[in-house]
Amino acid sequence: MHGIPCRSGRTVSTEIPAASGVDRWDFGGQWVGSTQTHILELIKELGLETYPQFSIGKKVHHMGGVQAPKFAPSTSIPALSPLVLMDLTQLRWKIDRLLATVCVQEPSMTPGAVELDSMTLQSYIDKQVWTTELKEEMGLCSRSLFGMEPSQMSFLFFLMFAAAATGSAGEHSRLCTRANDKGRHPAAFSVSGRTRRVQERTTGLCCDGHMAGRVQ
Known part of the structure; x- marks a missing residue:
């Protein structure tokens, strides 16, 4: 209400x-x-x-504290190292497979809905992501898109949101970096x-x- x-x-x-x-x-x-x-x-x-x-203007990518370097990416690909980009790619593959099973109209009908809803986006990230930089990047995306920490969000809700908005983790992740595509x-x-x-x-x-x- x-x-x-x-x-x-x-x-x-x-x-x-x-x-x-x-x-x-x-x-x-x-x-x-x-x-x-x-x-x-x-x-x-x-x-x-x-x-x-x-x-129109410059996009600034900054995370990791005041002393961390700032980047101004000219493309939709974040200023991440090759190792972190590999980690991001495998995370997107895993989330894409889950998105294909999500029932947007009735999320509770999604296979494994109880388990997915019992975990947070943060707990899934901690389990599937192995680079610290990507974990920080996902936190940045969560705060930008949802206005909350990944530890405050149901993973099932995240999947439903991504499936309803774009249908793939690849498209969803680009929402964090593209000002207007x-x-x-x-x-x-x-x-x-x-x-x-x-x-x-x-x-x-x-x-x-x-x-x-x-x-x-």
Whole structure:
């Protein structure tokens, strides 16, 4: 549940002062990508438009503490040593095999669901990854994508998320490093007029008057 005085769940748009007067900003969910076909179809059906998210600049890859070196990779491949890349490759193979068995619609029906849900992403990483650098890299990805440590996340949830979003660990891992790959990144586009317009137009089309009112 969302304890906010509005419909539409995570999308919240607010008008705030700007250089030319007042502008509308998203404070909740705000981005879409080309793989999110359902919401893109709805946006088009409602007569709304999207525009590319600004992503020009230098990507900085930094982990391992203040004294650790910083890298600015020019490709989607992280600045990792050949040994760590080998470790990453075998991890992706293992996760890909598991993703092929995941039931996205009903994760509890996934083979071995109880066991997968009883472990965390961190415990799986500790068991399958043998380089310290890759363990740190996976922690960085977890914090960037999910906003939590891998030790706080069910491994089954991680698999369900990856299977629903992309279908392969290879694609999923690239979400950590690509700012915008021809729109495939889930934050590749924003909605013109802000995302809240999707809910406002949907409500106006399909909801009765009592459903369109403000939540008290």
